[in-house]
Amino acid sequence: MTYCIGYWLEKGLVFASDSRTNAGVDYISSYSKMYVFQPASDRLFVLLAAGNLATTQAVVNHIQRDLDQEIASQASTGEGLRSCHYLFEAANYIGAVSVAVQEKHRAALQQAGTSAEATFILGGQIGTEPHGLFMVYPQGNAVMATPQTPYLQIGESKYGKPPLDNVGSTNLSLEDAARLCLISEVLTHRSNLTVGPPFELAIVPRNKHTVAHRVTFEAEAPELAAMIDTWSSAQREALHRLPSFVWEQNQDTA
Template identity: 70%
Template structure:
């Protein structure tokens, strides 16, 4: 399992992912789940992946293969990331690759009781089109982030969802959204051993077809400890500031 999050903001995009992969409690390894593609100066794509590692790697390899093909073998509009005029076309292309990989191994996986399903987040910008963020389902279809639903998650999403719901919105600054995505990752790590560092994060400014900021936080990075300490302290303070219960004396707390 893994955890990836993409955040659409008026000012740009923030995408973050962990790097842990496990095939049982006794086999845990580290693989990057984030891939950046810039096949031309007028376009930028960031892809996060979750699910079957074999499927996600095959899809990423397929994208690279299609970009490496010579002009005479190119399939035309929507057949690789160079020939998409809109981000929804790029999402559909990634979805087709994913479905093809899953179908190729479907029978063998079914016989062994395994799953080859995978989900992806695709964020980026093409030409003069606005920046967008898509969640691509295992079936190949996709949904887009909106101002009303600005963040999309893949993988082990439930543990990191509360802070996003409580204080997240599309008008956050890129820096606040980056912090929010990272604390969502850290909180998920604390509750689920299948999610863990290194945590990777990229920031893309609206209208700029380049990565504005990119970081990778390894296990033991002091900033991760500082984040969880600050967040936990704030939660404890909020707990003691909640309204008193009916049986408590006015103005008293229920604990130290």
């Protein structure tokens, strides 16, 4: 299982992902699920992946091959990351590649009882177009993050959702949003062991066309321990500050 988050903010984009791809009694493997593409100085793309590992790796390899071929031939295909003019075109391109990869292996995987499906979060900026964030579904279509729904999740999303809903907003600083996404990852890991470290964070400021910070937190990172201790302490304090029940108030006055 996987858990990845993309967060759209007025000041840019934040991405977070875990690295666990298989969890069992005697087998745990880790792969990065965050990919960065910068085919030209005026464009940057960050891709998060969840689902069948072979599918996601094939899609990433296909994207890189297309970029290499465009650069080598100095010709535009009109649809790849190097030549698209809008972020939604890039999302549609990745969706088409994903569908093609899935179709190629679907029959064999179905016979083995395995799904070929994969889901992606794509974020970035092209030229002077606004920065944006898309979720690309296994069927190839995509949905865009908005100020009303600023974050997108793929994988094991339910455990890490409450902090994003309760604390998040589009006017957070990039660093606060990064902390929020990271605690969402940590809380998910505590509730579901199929999600696990190393955790990766990437911060992309608006209009910069660059990844300002990309950080990996291993399982033993002191920041993770301090983060969960601080969060748990704040939750305990909030619990004690919740309104009393009527019978408690009566006991206090008796």
